[in-house]
């Protein structure tokens with residue numbers, strides 16, 4: 270799929286900055302650039318070798334626009350694999366737009382969303398999961414999201430998928446040889462061997478699919494509900510985590526009514542916090558609406574910070590909350606440990622494995638809290654190089670492959686022909702090749718890159 274057109278776009282943010290870059294890629298990139306760029310020295314842009322820079326000025330029909338540096342890349346040694354010229358101008362929106370207009374007038378087409386990276390993909394510079402990782406890298410909000418995107422960009426996910434697919438391809442080759450040339454001297458493959466290989470693939474895919482939720486947590490953060498009965502210090506904890514006075518704190522039980530939200534980064538874990546109204550039965554109409562909102566947040570949260578008052582014995586409301594959290598991702602936060610303890614700590618920690626003691630008012634115990642949160646979310650196990658499924662497209666492909674492998678296994682168990690097993694294996698392989706982009710339809714590829722920004 271050779272690209273014949275030459276495209277251009279502003280590749281830096283559309284705002285004021287020190288420098289802004291117009292990127293031009295395609296067979297005519299250097300001649301187009303040379304039409305708007307005049308070097309100050311004697312060297313001509315069209316003759317410049319790859320990976321060199323020239324100082325000059327950019328012009329349009331109306332005259333000089335700006336000082337600029339032109340950077341020359343020659344195919345195939347460029348981001349896209351095509352000839353590329355970059356014009357680094359001053360980063361003003363007017364300057365960049367006017368320069369882009371001049372470049373378009375000189376013969377380039379406007380680049381679509383993600384078009385540079387799409388060309389890199391089509392020219393074999395990047396796999397599809399690697400191209401998606403470039404986008405995730407741009408979108409990363411935290412250290413862990415950036416690290417996992419980097420490792421995907423470096424091919425960690427690709428390698429992991431290839432490992433599964435390699436086993437399936439080998440199996441398919443065996444089966445088709447056996448089916449097509451039953452009389453030849455092909456070492457026979459037994460049902461047991463096929464079964465073992467299929468189970469290996471199934472386990473590999475299950476492992477891959479299990480990374481998806483973790484990936485979402487580090488990219489988007491986790492919905493976290495701060496709950497507990499009134500006055501235990503939920504809002505004080507919220508404010509401590511947020512680093513400023515986000516929520517109203519008073520010693521009057523029933524202070525918080527609305528859900529108060531903020532996003533914080535707790536040692537690499539991005540938490541989308543919701544401070545909620547204290548859980549209790551109340552006749553106050555406004556408060557009871559708040560309590561209903563709190564209960565809904567409690568039900569849907571991906572992580573619960575259940576707060577208790579260390580200086581008070583457990584109440585029925587506390588116990589009911591604890592019981593409802595069994596098996597859920599939750600941390601019991603025993604607050605007000607600066608006061609004499611009257612709570613039955615063992616009762617809590619027997620039921621909620623991650624129990625930490627803090628004083629939100631004094632700012633104590635935060636290290637323990639963040640360690641517990643990271644553990645509950647499974648982030649402590651995450652090493653930088655881990656390969657994670659990064660988006661819904663990838664998850665659906667992996668799921669399709671897993672379903673096809675499952676079907677192959679049950680077809681084998683029901684002792685249908687190897688033929689029928691082979692059909693299921695081919696289906697799994699097709700799903701995995703779509704996942705890596707090694708064999709993806711144009712529609713799939715277009716959809717992936719349509720989500721990118723212009724200039725990338």
Ligand SMILES: Nc1nc2c(c(=O)[nH]1)N(C=O)[C@@H](CNc1ccc(C(=O)N[C@@H](CCC(=O)O)C(=O)O)cc1)CN2
Pocket residue numbers: 290342345346347348355394
């Ligand atoms: N100015 C500028 N900065 C940028 C980019 C860019 O396109 N331009 N990038 C764009 O996203 C990223 C860097 N990514 C890049 C990846 C590969 C190549 C490249 O030229 N690869 C060649 C040559 C490698 C060599 O041998 O030195 C190749 O793969 O053949 C360039 C940029 C981030 N910073």
Ligand SMILES: Nc1nc2c(ncn2[C@@H]2O[C@H](COP(=O)(O)OP(=O)(O)OP(=O)(O)O)[C@@H](O)[C@H]2O)c(=O)[nH]1
Pocket residue numbers: 497498499500501502503504505506517518519520521522523524525526545546547548604605606607608627628629630631
């Ligand atoms: N001694 C002590 N007091 C605390 C601590 N944390 C909170 N408090 C106090 O407890 C009272 C209630 O705090 P809030 O943060 O408003 O409690 P809440 O759980 O949000 O209460 P509601 O919004 O009414 O449900 C305030 O007077 C706080 O100053 C703590 O760690 N130690």
Ligand SMILES: [Mg+2]
Pocket residue numbers: 503504505516517518524525544545546547
């Ligand atoms: Mg409150």
